[in-house]
Structures are given as structure tokens and as C-alpha cells.
Amino acid sequence: MTSIAKLVEMLAPDVRERLLALGYTARFEPHTRMFEEGAKADRFWLLNSGAVHLDAHVPGAHRAIVDVLGPGDLLGWSWLFPPYRWHLGAETVGHVTAVAFDAEKVRQVCREDPEFGQAMFACCAQVIAGRLHATRTRLLTLYGPHGASVR
Helix, strand or coil, X not given: CCCCHHHHCCCCHHHHHHHHXXXXXXXXXXXCEEECXXXXXXXXXXXXXXXXXXXXXXXXCCCEEEEEECCCCEECCHHHCCCCECCCEEEECCCEEEEEEEHHHHHHHHHHCHHHHHHHHXXXXXHHHHHXXXXXXXXXXXXXXXXXXXX
């Protein structure tokens, strides 16, 4: 199974093949800014290797790292929702390889093929839900009562 399996294993084989046919290989050098918070979200990636820091702009300070993504992870979901602007920024930690997708092309296929679109949205929703749960857990660990258990 390839490293992008985390996301694509959720998709039916025909949807998976159709999605991967829309992708192309992308390579990034260490410390490359992949996108900036607030900029147009016009693509997304399935990471094959390396790591990417997701960060948030903190006025008057450095960027705060809010998550680290690695092989098998989906990088970018802001392309799904108007106004198609990044909610966070992203920077490679080391060398990164990924399958990249043009967001407009994928949205077009979603519009033309409702079953494909439903599968894509359901898959991305699972990823978003997992990230929200992980963020909640991190926040509870940092700011919850000392000794409180996290479910």
C-alpha cells in the first residue's frame, strides 16, 4: 500500500482511480512555504514523504505551529469551501514529495459526478473531524485540569 493510503483507502476503487488520475507528482525542498494563511486555496496534496508544519499567523510574533503532517496525510481542505482561502499556512520541514491536485479541476469533477463529489466530501470530512478531535485533545492536555483524563 502506498503512503497516501490513509486518505485514498477510504475511497471506493473507482473514485480512488479517478482522483489519482487528476494528480501529479510534486517535490518540495526543505523550508518551502507551500501556502500562506488567507491566500487563495487553489490546490491540495496527499503527502508521500517528509513532513509539513501547519502554522497560524500570530500578530507581532512568529508563526505558531499548530500541527505536523506526514506521509499519508491530506494537506489542505480549504479548497473545498468558498471563499477558497487558506485558514493556516504550511511549510515543509525537510524534503517533501506529494501527489498534488488542482482544486478547480477536482471541484469540476465533483460537480459533474455527484457520486464522486459525495465520496470526496465524505472522505475530507473524516479527515477534518479527525484533525478537530486531535486539536481538542491537544488543547485539553495543555489547558485542562491537571490530572484530568482525556477521552
